[in-house]
Amino acid sequence: MGELRQFALPDVGEGLTEGEILQWLVAVGDTVTVNQPLCEVETAKAAVELPSPWAGTVTALLYEAGTMVDVGAPIITIDTGGGSPEAAAARDGGEPAAGLIGGAAPGGRTAVLVGYGPRTTEARRRPRRAGHAPAARPEADRSPETAASPRVPLLATAPDLTTKPVRHGGLEVGRAAEAHAAAEEASAGSAAVAPGSGRPRPLAKPPVRKLARDLGVDLTTLTGSGPGGVITRADVGAAAQVAAAHGADTGGTLLRGASGAETPPGEQRIPVKGVRKLTAAAMVASAFTAPHVTEFLTVDVTRMMKLRTRLAARPEFAGVKVSPLLFVAKALLLAVGRHPMVNSSWDEAAQEIVVHGQVNLGIAAATPRGLVVPNVKDAARLSLGELAGALGELTETARAGRTTPADMSGGTITITNVGVFGVDTGTPILNPGESAILAFGAVRDMPWVHKGKVKPRQVTQLALSFDHRIIDGELGSRFLADVGALLSDPGTALAF
Incomplete structure (x- = not known):
């Protein structure tokens, strides 16, 4: 394994402090190139794609889609391999690799397509908000590879597949990554486990997961009607309607608003963000x-x-x-x-x-x-x-x-x-x-x-x-x- 590097969520403009990862455009195990879009992030201003500052292999996605992340928090780990010209340029602190835009930026960073790449100078990380940082596993459970990284990924490591999704940029890349992740989970017999739960991780696209969170629906209790058992928007909506009609729990969890108060039947609460x-x-x-x-x-x-x-x-x-x-x-x-x-x-x-x-x-x-x-x-x-x-x-x-x-x-x-x-x-x-x-x-x-x-x-x-x-x-x-x-x-x- 080459050198592991973590890409932190940059300030994409206007002094923003946090952003929501809408969807990942890559999956664990994928090979990425310099400036290839890694994920789509929504801030209070706009939705933007974050490009990779290095070439290498994705080893960990540190947050699931739909998670609010503080600016400066690492979101992805990339194995730069130690041999690519791009990685060497980034390591040596020399000129930006081919494809990068501009040169040095404030704080020892390099300007990329949007915002900045990772800092090349040490900086103090601002405290995280409760619930935003992924939970670390016990040291005994950590492999030598993951021990080399200060953060453990929330998403399961992908199995070694011979086929990879084709990526052409934009939303099509996101769909390919989602399909690739769904295929991996399906091929593993639904063996992917939700972090910290011990239960199989349900197959659902990021927008569907977000809808389920907003409606208070537990995805692990649903059976997907989509291809390969993927949970769809219709499945989540039907579950929410059943819970509202009967005033019952959805998978043991009442439909609740952000304040924790029970939502009356037929009422919907939409987070403002x-x-x-x-x-x-x-x-x-x-x-x-x-x-x-x-x-x-x-x-x-x-x-x-x-x-x-x-x-x-x-x-x-x-x-x-x-x-x-x-x-x-x-x-x-x-x-x-x-x-x-x-x-x-x-x-x-x-x-x-x-x-x-x-x-x-x-x-x-x-x-x-x-x-x-x-x-x-x-x-x-x-x-x-x-x-x-x-x-x-x-x-x-x-x-x-x-x-x-x-x-x-x-x-x-x-x-x-x-x-x-x-x-x-x-x-x-x-x-x-x-x-x-x-x-x-x-x-x-x-x-x-x-x-x-x-x-x-x-x-x-x-x-x-x-x-x-x-x-x-x-x-x-x-x-x-x-x-x-x-x-x-x-x-x-x-x-x-």
Whole structure:
């Protein structure tokens, strides 16, 4: 066996202190290369993949998927083999191995795809929270191989299989790793044992295990209906419904909330963490620190919709989505150029108004993980076609759960497109640190007075919420009127 190295959970940005391991993208016994994704971690900001800083063989996964881990805690052990160029470079403290990004980082670390690799200088590890650290086995039970590592893996060591899953990156890698782990456990005759329980470890994917924890269902009491006896979401849901209907235990464990109180039949408790927890805290802080004012405007956007049809057919817009949101974003950017004070923030400590030099346009996006607001950096410099591409990439990344903390930081003004849900408008809450947010409602066919006659026209509603410490009623009204005028008659953009 070569040199065993442990990779600690890095701070992937914004001074985070902990993260949840959503899923492992590798299994024990796998051979990994430099920068190959090891696992997917969810923080309060985003879900990110952590790349391997070394090449070698995975010998231990120190936490199960679904576990909250403190930043700085080792999460995986890799046998670097002692002979690979990458491992040698990492050991010798020389130049980063091929594939690593950048060079030395603060604290003697090396910058990788996200966050930093392990420290090359000694540092004091912060205390762990109760329940986060894996329990160590007695010294007598530890083999020489595991004794060389200061931490014992929670997951069972994989048997020696001749077949390994093929990995191509992203979610497909995660599915391959899950299938590989399930095949290993099935081939062992369900011999894998849950840590510290002495019972066979149930076959279930990480999202299913998380659902079972949230609902208080004991997976060891269930028989899986999936291939090879794998427990599915439907199995967990059925068990929870049975327990709720009969007011009985699920595998000897009552359905309980985080406080330990028994959950009444039919009631569900969902832990607040990750993006949802951060969003809740941000909305409360915004609502009770910035004096919100909301103004509304109903706009005839028939001309805008006709222009959208014409532009979508042009070759320069091939491959990008020409959506109504694109025109709203462009109108907002043009209006900010005329009213720069709208693109500002309030510095409470300095008692100053900070007028930003560029517009980092945030787009509120609903994702399975909750509401996220990534932003397009310096959006005003983009042409209409470039802006269309940036918005498309931003929304696709958010819906796939790949938005990084950097994508969600530094926003200066936001658009929330409630119209995609068939909603006319609302009173949006400001993103913390911003002075304005524009809600864009659904575009509907409505009777409208046009050139002295009532005709069917395409109409939408806009709602602008702003911080009244910075933006008074006149400025807010003029800004909203300019956005509306640009949407009603896009040709007026020539006058801006």
